Amino acid sequence: MYKSFTMELAGRTLTVDVGRVAAQANGAALMHYGDTVVLSTATASEKPREGIDFFPLSVEYEEKLYSVGKIPGGFIKREGKASENAVLTSRVIDRPMRPLFPKDYRNDVTLNNLVLCVDQDCSPELTAMLGSAIATSISDIPFDGPTATTQVGLIDGELVFNPTSDQREASDLALTVASTREKVIMIEAGANEIPEDKMIEAIFAAHEVNQKVIEFIDTIVAECGREKHDYIHVDTPEDMYEDMVAFITPEGMEEAVFTDVKQVREENIRQIKEKLEERYSETHPEWLELIDDAVYKFQKKTVRKMILKDHKRPDGREINEIRPLSAEVDILPRTHGSGMFKRGQTQVLTITTLGALAEIQRLDGLDIKETTKRYMHHYNFPSYSVGETKPSRGPGRREIGHGALAERALVPVLPTEEEFPYAIRTVSEVLESNGSTSQGSICASTLSLMAAGVPIKAPVAGISVGLVTGDTDDDYIILTDIQGLEDFFGDMDFKVAGTHKGITAIQMDIKIHGLTREIIEKAIARTKEARTYIIDEVLSKCIAEPRPEVGPYSPKIERIKIDPAKIGEVVGQRGKTINTIIERTNVKIDIDEEGFVSVCGTDADGIKEALRLIEIIVSDFEKGQILDGIVVGIKDFGAFVEFAPGKEGLVHISKIAPHRINHVEDVLTLGDKVRVKCMGLDNMGRMGFSIKDV
Secondary structure (H helix, E strand, O other), X not given: OOEEEEEEEOOEEEXXXXXXXXXXXXXXXXXXXXXXXXXXXXEEEEEEOOOOOOOOEEEEEEEOHHHHOOOOOOOOOOOOOOOHHHHHHHHHHXXXXXXXXXXXXXXXXXXXXXXXXXXXXXXXXXHHHHHHHHHHXXXXXXXXXXXXXXXXXXXOOEEEEOOOHHHHHHOOEEEEEEEOOOOEEEEEEEEEEEOHHHHHHHHHHHHHHHHHHHHHHHHXXXXXXXXXXXXXXXXXXXXXXXXXXXXXXXXXXXXXXXXOOHHHHHHHHHHHHHHHHHHHHHHOHHHHHHHHHHHHHHHHHHHHHHHHOOOOOOOOOOOOOOOOEEEEEOOOOOOOEEEEXXXXXXXXXXXXXXXXXXXXXXXXXXXXXXXXXXXXXXEEOOHHHHOOOXXXXXXXXXXXXXXXXXXXXXXXXXXXXXXXXXXXXXXXXXXXXXXXXXXXXXXXXXXXXXXXXXXXXXOOEEEEEEEEEOOOOXXXXXXXXXXXXXXXXXXXXXXXXXXXXXXXXXXXXXXXXXXXXXXXXXXXXXXXHHHHHHHHHHHHHHOOOOOOOOOOOOOEEEEEEOOHHHHHHHHOHHHHHHHHHHHHHOOEEXXXXXXXXXXXXXXXXXXXXXXXXXXXXXXXXXXXXXXXXXXXXXXXXXXXXXXXXXXXXXXXXXXXXXXXXXXXXXXXXXXXXXXXXXXXXXXXXXXXXXXXXX
């Protein structure tokens, strides 16, 4: 017998079944939101994984195409690796939950979300976020939850919670907010240049909705929750830590980390570890394997104390100071566009490639309205960017996430398909990394797009601010433009991208149990100040506006609209007509169902000729019209002239020359180029043409 719990959430019914399925998992919840069904489970290993110094949490979001009544495409008719949407959803589930597990917990934990059925108006991603929180909260896995998550849209200036499919399509905002009982713990957003105050309003409106969901989860935990199990705690022995601090001294550690050169800092720490190995190799050999953890703890305390109490940053900057900035464009001579942005020891090169609309990405996912993607942003983070050696195995979840964040930040400023009929791909290559490469890739992409002649509406810049907290909510300090060490030892990585007008993307990662409204407001204000400076003083001074046209090595695209009923005439039987035009003019031609025809090529004359031929094919002949054509057939009674592939007309023998001729071949031969005049309909209702009357 299972237990079922129900609440109304944003006008739809949320039902949670506990004990119905997956009874051997540590915690399981069969989630129903409308007709969307997701099975969320939480499992943990009995023992900690040996030899690790981190919490091994895995989050999976499994999209099954049977959930939307589809059979997977391709030759292998089963789901393959996780889609980009599945990876991003897993990351959004992970981020608010990870800080709530004990910091010294080393047991493997897997949160799995299996999408079984999808109602397009009830987000399976949101259902999985709630399901993961519930499954973990009722399990025996140590967890300081619950959390709750709400999605927010903005339509005609009004906030909409957990928007339906149609509302998501019309919305100017795609915001996801996760909360604990007291604070906001995760923010993810894409927005059409939303003002900062409106974004803050939306965040805390979602936080209020989350409190109602947490009350609902509490009732489930009270009735079905299991007692949390004990685990093996991991910490540096107190006597070892005290000995290390006395030996290295706080001043020595501060000197080691107080530098703006990452490599120097790493070398200083390596030397400290060497000294400790020499010290303990004979007296305390059992401490040798603990040195890394101990030094990490000492570093962290030192950096946090320097920042919070002394207001000193490791590289000597002021609290609100951005590292040195630089920007370049056109460093790659033959790509369609290139831009390089550097902030301190973070350097990103973005390359823009333009293509025909036929090259848009086609999606095979659970959202039936999201079938294509015209703008693609890809992000690569090679090991050499941090001075390491590691073979490349393709993009991981972090690379996919950073690419999606930059893509989300730039989509609101891209021109429409009608304004700029191209597929657009940007690739950000991280050349050097010391903090916030994702935001560097946004800045580099703005440069690259403008250099490529993409008429973006406004430049977009991104910046990340950090946080170091003390013992109370009032004891904190916000850092502008955090570098790697401040991210590593700090409590927050708050990334915000936008234009002068407003925010286009947010991603917030934290390591503590949430943020107060005051911290969020100050962090957003700090990012506004910083990105305004970057746009005005760096990006706009490098390239003030998009180039007026695409570059010489970019494809040129012209677009016309034809009557959809004429599409078949342009394509021809088995594609014969359109393929003839393509071969003759060396272009690419795309036609959509609405009759928009895009002609793409590198030769302007070829594009012009292709458009001329298409316009002839779709136009009806009119009396008096002058046309150019080629003689393609000769009969006793006249000559057939082709004006465009599949479009022919007859010139009667009497209309070929101003004088009487006995044979057509006396005047014309196959392949002759001729100019004819349309004479209107003859007695039999056929259109006649004349050479002699031109």
